[in-house]
Amino acid sequence: xxxxxxxxxxxPDTTIRRNAxxxxxxxxxxxxxxxxxxxxxxxxxxxxxSAPPIEQPGRPAMSQKATDASVLMLAGGFTTVMVxxxxxxxxxxxxxxxxxxxxxxxxxxxxxxxxxxxxxAKARAAAPQPVVQHYHGAVHQDTRTVTSTTRGVIANxxxxxRG
Numbered sequence: 001x002x003x004x005x006x007x008x009x010x011x012p013d014t015t016i017r018r019n020a021x022x023x024x025x026x027x028x029x030x031x032x033x034x035x036x037x038x039x040x041x042x043x044x045x046x047x048x049x050s051a052p053p054i055e056q057p058g059r060p061a062m063s064q065k066a067t068d069a070s071v072l073m074l075a076g077g078f079t080t081v082m083v084x085x086x087x088x089x090x091x092x093x094x095x096x097x098x099x100x101x102x103x104x105x106x107x108x109x110x111x112x113x114x115x116x117x118x119x120x121a122k123a124r125a126a127a128p129q130p131v132v133q134h135y136h137g138a139v140h141q142d143t144r145t146v147t148s149t150t151r152g153v154i155a156n157x158x159x160x161x162r163g
Contacts, residue, residue: 091097
């Protein structure tokens, strides 16, 4: 060992640091070798021609209105099944439930909802239509510029108009 490489009391050994640096460099090289390479295809995409569209597999695309309507129908169907199932379960398992009383109790909310929806539909139809006015002819645009200056302890504003 040379004189400069001898360990000093209380200081770390330089060979340990050198070995750690070599190990870290080897790990970095191994990780770089494992990384996937990327490739960009420089060829141009083909132009869109006059061929008719081809039906794609799967569900067809729907408008937002159609999607909302289908979700509403599914929710209504699920709610109907739940109410009907609970009514049937109530009548079957109690053995004392009167079908007429069940029909009145479970049918009243439905009748109320139907009546309110009819009332809203009639009110909507009776509402006045919005007035749309179209004007034809030359349009005059005011292109004047107003400059405002305010000065003094007691404010005195003077507007000047150019244009």
